[in-house]
Amino acid sequence: MSAAPEAAGANEAAKEGGGRKTLLLLGLPLVLAAAGAGLWFTGILPPLLGMGHPQPAAEAVAAAAAPRPPAFFDMPEIVTNLNATGRRPVFVKLRSKLEITRAEDSAAITAAMPRLLDLFQTYLRETRPEELRGSAGTHRLREELVARANIALTPPPGSMQPAPRVTDVLFVEILVQ
Known part of the structure; x- marks a missing residue:
């Protein structure tokens, strides 16, 4: 066992x-x-x-x-009134250039120009003259215009073409009167 x-x-x-x-x-x-x-x-x-x-x-x-040199696109002159208080109207005259990433995008910017001008003028008409004073006001204006330019240049949905990109707005002349 x-x-x-x-x-x-x-x-x-x-x-x-x-x-x-x-x-x-x-x-x-x-x-x-x-x-x-x-x-x-x-x-x-x-x-x-x-x-x-x-x-x-x-x-x-x-x-x-080697970085690609930037390309510049001349915007037409914009003259519009500002959102001023009081009886006297205040106008702004703006001449600018768009800095774009590729020179080939000039045709797309020309095609979108009516939308681009509309967005720029609409923003400027809502701006008060005090908001444009000084370098801080100019900087804010530049940022807003770059954002609006990139919105205006987005291709329609379903489009296979690359969107042009605006990297900066260069002011040639700003006159508030």
Whole structure:
């Protein structure tokens, strides 16, 4: 009788050892695959395997590093009244240039000119003369006109053409009278 319990204990020990081996044989490849995927998707593994992005030629690097000169678009002169209190009207005369990212966008700006002038004049008519005084007033005016220009130049929905981008409004003349 003592032989049977010893044999049963030996079989259980063998089963536990076999279970550990099976777990080790199945689990180790899964852990290695997960670690490899983590290294791959973080971008560490491809350069180590020589699969990184090919190094660009020196000319391509120089061309990419050289900034494109800005292009300027002359806006027509705007003369409109301001939102002044009192009986005497106050007018503003504004001549400006738009700084755009690409010279090719001039045609799109010309096509959107009625919308652009409408947004500029509407904003100016709601502006009080006190808001245009000083460099802070000019800075606020510039920011508002850049925002409105970019709104006016957005292409219609569904259009595949890239939107022209206005980076700055340069004032040639501002006269408040």
